[in-house]
Amino acid sequence: MIAPILDEIDAEYGDRLAxxxxxxxxxxxxxxxxxxxxxxxxxxxxxGEVVRQIVGARPKRRLLADLEGxx
Numbered sequence: 001m002i003a004p005i006l007d008e009i010d011a012e013y014g015d016r017l018a019x020x021x022x023x024x025x026x027x028x029x030x031x032x033x034x035x036x037x038x039x040x041x042x043x044x045x046x047x048g049e050v051v052r053q054i055v056g057a058r059p060k061r062r063l064l065a066d067l068e069g070x071x
Contacts, residue, residue, distance in 0.1 A: 001040060001057050002040050002042075002063075003021065005059075005060045005063060006019050006021060006042075007019075008060060009063070013071065016071045017071045024036055024039055024041075025039075034050065035053075037055075038055055038056070040055075040056065040057055041054070041055050042054040042055075042063075044067065044070055051070065052066070052067070052070060054066055
């Protein structure tokens with residue numbers, strides 16, 4: 001659902017951040033490790049630690065606003 005938006009963000013901001021996608025249904029142990037209770041969930045990591053978690057689909061403009069100041 002938000003994969004196309006993440007692809008656009010990766011293309012536009014890939015020099016400042018890395019976008020990685022994981023199917024939580026295929027890897028429930030990883031989702032559980034990071035307290036992912038619903039999909040979609042986006043985690044922003046810095047130095048291996050989650051610094052922001054965004055739950056739920058958002059339009060691109062809103063997602064970028066939520067990420068502002070992190071990259």
